[in-house]
Amino acid sequence: MSSEASAVWNECLRVIEQHVNEQSFSTWFRPINPVKLEGSSLTIQVPSQFFYEWLEDNYVQVLKLAIKNTLGANGRLEYAVVVDKGNSSNQPYVVSYPQGNNQVKKAAPIESKTPFEIPSLDADLLTQSNLNPNYTFGTYIEGDCNRLARSAGFAVATKPGITSFNPLMVYGGVGLGKTHLVQAIGNEIKNGPEDKFVLYVSSEKFVNQFMDSIKDGNVKSFTNFYMQVDVLIIDDIQFLAGKDRTQEMFFHIFNHLHQNKKQIIMTSDCPPKDLKGLEERLLSRFKWGLTADLQMPDFETRVAIIRRKMQSEGIFIPDEVVEYLAYTVDTNVRELEGILISLIAHASLNRVEISLELAKTVIKNFIKDIETEVGIEFIQKSVSEYYGIHPDELKAKTRKKEIVIARQVAMYFSKEFTQHSLKSIGYHFGGRDHSTVIHAVQTVNDMIETDASFRNAVNELKKKFKMRSY
Numbered sequence: 125m126s127s128e129a130s131a132v133w134n135e136c137l138r139v140i141e142q143h144v145n146e147q148s149f150s151t152w153f154r155p156i157n158p159v160k161l162e163g164s165s166l167t168i169q170v171p172s173q174f175f176y177e178w179l180e181d182n183y184v185q186v187l188k189l190a191i192k193n194t195l196g197a198n199g200r201l202e203y204a205v206v207v208d209k210g211n212s213s214n215q216p217y218v219v220s221y222p223q224g225n226n227q228v229k230k231a232a233p234i235e236s237k238t239p240f241e242i243p244s245l246d247a248d249l250l251t252q253s254n255l256n257p258n259y260t261f262g263t264y265i266e267g268d269c270n271r272l273a274r275s276a277g278f279a280v281a282t283k284p285g286i287t288s289f290n291p292l293m294v295y296g297g298v299g300l301g302k303t304h305l306v307q308a309i310g311n312e313i314k315n316g317p318e319d320k321f322v323l324y325v326s327s328e329k330f331v332n333q334f335m336d337s338i339k340d341g342n343v344k345s346f347t348n349f350y351m352q353v354d355v356l357i358i359d360d361i362q363f364l365a366g367k368d369r370t371q372e373m374f375f376h377i378f379n380h381l382h383q384n385k386k387q388i389i390m391t392s393d394c395p396p397k398d399l400k401g402l403e404e405r406l407l408s409r410f411k412w413g414l415t416a417d418l419q420m421p422d423f424e425t426r427v428a429i430i431r432r433k434m435q436s437e438g439i440f441i442p443d444e445v446v447e448y449l450a451y452t453v454d455t456n457v458r459e460l461e462g463i464l465i466s467l468i469a470h471a472s473l474n475r476v477e478i479s480l481e482l483a484k485t486v487i488k489n490f491i492k493d494i495e496t497e498v499g500i501e502f503i504q505k506s507v508s509e510y511y512g513i514h515p516d517e518l519k520a521k522t523r524k525k526e527i528v529i530a531r532q533v534a535m536y537f538s539k540e541f542t543q544h545s546l547k548s549i550g551y552h553f554g555g556r557d558h559s560t561v562i563h564a565v566q567t568v569n570d571m572i573e574t575d576a577s578f579r580n581a582v583n584e585l586k587k588k589f590k591m592r593s594y
């Protein structure tokens with residue numbers, strides 16, 4: 125960054141500051157970097173195409189004024205937009221508009237190659253991996269939900285085929301980051317010092333390719349192709365269920381790769397023991413290495429995921445909105461990202477700032493099946509999650525101390541956050557009496573007074589319910 129450009133841009137900021145409110149100023153102008161000054165032309169770098177369009181749509185007049193005040197009537201402003209997706213070189217591209225001319229020439233985004241396309245069998249093996257370059261360890265947020273899988277993945281990436289994690293099987297529910305993690309391993313190996321042929325393929329494509337090879341009479345070249353791979357990443361292995369011929373072929377490829385110390389990485393939507401329709405000999409091989417699961421990220425990890433996404437989109441979102449989203453969307457990461465994108469798009473289309481109000485509208489109107497009310501069931505789920513027990517235990521007869529406390533806390537919040545009568549609350553906790561609920565509320569109130577760590581726990585949960593009941 126040139127010091128002249130900085131000085132001019134600081135002058136511009138002083139002008140802009142007087143014409144926009146504080147939040148808009150920090151959202152849309154603080155992230156801008158002045159890049160260079162050539163004559164009376166200043167180039168500023170903005171974090172994304174979306175960011176650039178927003179400035180053009182909303183702040184073009186104030187920008188013109190700032191440029192005119194600092195660089196005179198001939199002053200010009202140029203943008204360098206950092207293209208974050210699909211442009212591995214991450215080269216900025218420049219669009220410019222002359223002063224007094226509103227015809228902005230918008231540059232087309234740089235095309236990226238489709239990341240998931242399967243290479244043809246005679247493709248240049250070392251360059252075609254089908255890996256999405258954005259799926260790296262750097263962009264994968266670590267939390268308790270994925271620690272084992274992530275560290276095993278990292279170990280595999282450091283020494284593919286050599287650790288005892290071969291095969292590495294990552295399993296978990298929909299949209300929890302399986303593909304991202306296994307592709308991060310692939311990218312790490314591919315970008316490492318050794319020339320390894322890493323191949324990512326979805327099981328569905330694998331099946332289709334195999335079928336085609338039978339049809340075309342080139343099964344041998346199909347097999348040879350897969351046997352040359354150094355690191356085979358095969359996604360959604362559950363898709364092989366019931367496809368006996370493909371399983372047989374995969375069995376041979378698996379054995380060949382494993383015997384030759386090649387790394388095999390797989391994902392599945394459930395643990396191997398629950399994979400139905402897969403041959404026993406395959407399942408037993410899946411258990412040779414390491415099986416690690418992914419869970420739904422906890423609140424802090426969800427916040428970190430949102431912040432990372434904000435950073436990559438070059439968007440600022442107020443903390444209270446970030447927290448609201450993280451509290452409310454606890455289904456899976458893909459849904460969380462989807463809602464975030466809807467929110468950004470909604471703000472952009474309606475030309476409004478991202479606020480808590482807007483986030484509530486987007487969540488309620490756009491994502492119909494998301495529960496935003498605090499009901500007894502939600503309280504039971506949240507409290508049992510917090511105490512690491514199963515929600516059914518809150519309704520069971522057990523008198524184990526930690527379960528009694530969790531049950532009392534859940535009853536206390538049901539009284540505070542829902543309209544249910546004491547009788548109804550008791551009913552939802554395994555048909556207990558209303559006097560049990562009164563006793564629970566009293567006990568929790570007493571413990572809040574006397575026990576600081578209990579008070580903190582209750583406050584933390586309360587924050588969650590409050591967020592949801594906004």
Ligand SMILES: Nc1ncnc2c1ncn2[C@@H]1O[C@H](COP(=O)(O)OP(=O)(O)OP(=O)(O)O)[C@@H](O)[C@H]1O
Nearest residue numbers: 263264265297298299300301302303304429457458
């Ligand atoms: N820990 C994480 N850090 C950052 N982003 C994440 C994380 N987990 C998931 N994501 C993001 O969530 C989205 C969904 O992840 P991904 O596609 O890997 O899920 P999946 O488990 O493979 O889903 P499916 O079951 O549908 O195959 C992706 O955009 C991914 O980048």
